[in-house]
Amino acid sequence: MLLHELVTTTDAVTATRSRLAKVEALAELLRRLEPDEIAPAVGFLVGKPRQxxxxxxxxxxxAAMGSPAEQASLSVADLDAVLDQLLAMAGGGTGSSAARAEVLRSLTARATATEQDLIGRVLLGEVRTGALEGVLTDAVARASDRPIASVRRAAMLSGDLGETTRLALTGTAEELDSVGLVVGRPVLPMLAGTAASAAAALEATGEASVEFKLDGARIQVHRSGDDIRVFTRNLADITHRLPEVVDVVRRMPVHDVILDGETLALDEDGAPRPFQETMSTFGADAARTTVLHPWFFDVLHLDGRDLLDEPLAIRIAELERIAPANRIQGEVTSDPEVAERVSRDALAAGHEGVVVKAIGSTYAAGRRGSSWIKVKPVHTYDLVVLACEWGSGRRTGLLSNLHLGALDPTGEFGEPGGYVMVGKTFKGLTDALLRWQTERFQEIEVRRTAGTVWVEPITVVEIAIDGVQRSSRYPGGIALRFARVKSYRDDKPATDADTIQTLRAMLRE
Structure with a gap:
């Protein structure tokens, strides 16, 4: 299959809001793939190449992006083969950088402009096609005529949507259903929905375990005898980075176990350190002094017994038995007042909030109904639009991604009374807002490049965030976390925007 066909399909998927239309477009593409193209194509669609x-x-x-080709000729297999080649050349020593650059230039020279764009986003991990894994999983079921439950479960237990797709499309129903839990092979994680309060979450779940939501890094730990492996939420093996986690699990009174949890750094008083500090430690291969502490909230397998389909109440009891000192704090309750108290306790201890989990729920990858619901306080700030980037896909021709600035009244990070960039967002914008800002920002434009329009800093927008984190990317030393637009503030002048000092005060010292 030509790579151009993936580009055409992803454009169609991005251009529609209809989930059914997305599923059908992806299913039609999957049906046309050759068996050896299936896993690579799925990886490109979701921005996770198999390499x-x-x-x-x-x-x-x-540096590799030269003039694009006029005619599409690259195939899915061509791109997959080049990624194999680049991976094999990584860290190859003297001369390898030049050789890799030449391989990359040769690839992009054969690609059309739209193919170059896709290749760049795949390699840089910036695919945003709308072909999210949940939609693609539905498309696999449609294309293969297999039950969606079978496809979802096989993808969860194998941790590999590409291989699951190949099996669904080329194997038998029995082969798909035979995919099982294997200690040592990471499982796709269960995720949580959101609610405004612990009481509201409890109303949706009924009796539930209300657990502290730590501001840490998700981990999944597999032990088989003396062999212990630690995986990230994206299923990357990071065992070598977390010897302290390995030591904790090695001391547990078990032979085989799969644990789901979080790890984070603590200060000298036992309070959680900022998320960015945990993540910088979490991602470090070099020697370090900061210790990451593990806490577990679920157990999926224990000494030959799969627990995925057992109710949460049983999984919690087993976890309490084998890891009482490392179990995440929480309470089982059906009382909204108790749920709210646990939420307050979590925030007072410096954590993000709580996760409310139905006590009878089983473990299923992704967000499945209202079994798990997270509750975190949302902060809103009035910031100033500094620039806006042109959109792509369904937003082509519209100004979309906002550059956001906070007021710097004292000039601590620039000119007194100026604005310090603290992040970007394209989330929360309705079609009406997109049309309005496209027209408005060109009226107050001060300069532009091919992709961005800079504007007079006079437009105030209310932004909801989950918090801030330390960042060297912006001059104020912070970046917004999970920023999304709530509304534009026509009633507020830019001189009344929130300050960089106010945002920096959110950092836990």
Whole structure:
């Protein structure tokens, strides 16, 4: 299959809001793939090539982008083969950088402009096609005429949507259903929905375990005898980075176990350190002094017994038996007042909030109904629009991604009375807002490049965030976490926007 066909399909998927239309477009594409193209194509669609990251960064990608080809000729197999080649050349020593650059230039020279764009986003991990894994999983079921429950379960237990797709499309129903839980092979994680309060979450779940939501990094730990492996939420093996987690699990009175949990750094008083500090430690291969502490909230397998389909009440009891000192704090209740108290306790202890989990729920990858619901306080700030990037896909021709600035009244980070950039967002914008800001920002434009329009800093927008984190990317030393637009504030002048000092005060010292 030509790579152009993936581009055409992803454009169609991005251009529609209809989930059914997305599913059908993806299913039609999957039906046309050859068996050896299936896993690579699925990886490209969801921005997770089977080779993982192959060591190509922004500079390398930019340097490799020459004039595009006029005619589409690259195939899915061609791109997959080049990624194999780049991966094999990674860290190859003297001369390898030049050789990798030449391989990349040769690839992009054969690609059309739209194919170059897709290749760049795949290599840099920036695919945003709308072909999310949940939609694609539904498309696999449609294309293969297999039950959606079978496809979802096989994908969860194998941790590999590409291989699941190949099996669904080319194997038998029995082969798909035979995919089982294997200690040592990571499982796709269960995720939580959201609610405004612990009481509201409890109303949706009924009796539930209300547990502290830690501001840490998700981990999944597999032990088989003396062999212990630690995986990230994206199923990357990071065992070598977390010897303290390995030591904790090694001391447990078990032979085989699969645990789901979080790890984070604590200060000298036992309070959680900022998320960014945990993540910088979490991602470090070099020697470090900061210790990451593990806490577990679920157990999926225990000494030959799969627990995925057991109710949460049983899984909690087993977890309490084998890891009482490392179980995440929480209470089982059906009382909204108790749920709210646990939520207050979690926030007072410096954590993000709570997760409310139906006590009878089983474990299923992704967000499935209202079995797990997270509750976190939302902060809103009035910030100033500094620039806006042109959109793509369904937003082509519209100004979409906002550059957001906070007021710097004292000039601590720039000019007194100026604005310090603290992040970007394209989330929360309705079609009406997109049309309005496209027209408005061109009226107050001060300069532009091919992709961005800079504007007079006079437009105030109310932004909801989950918090801030330390960042060297912006001059104020912070970046917004999970920013989304609530509304524009026509009633407020830019001089009344929130300050960089106010945002920086959110950092836990």
């Amino acid at each position: 993982g990251r192959v060591g190509v960064g922004w500079r390398g990608m930019e």
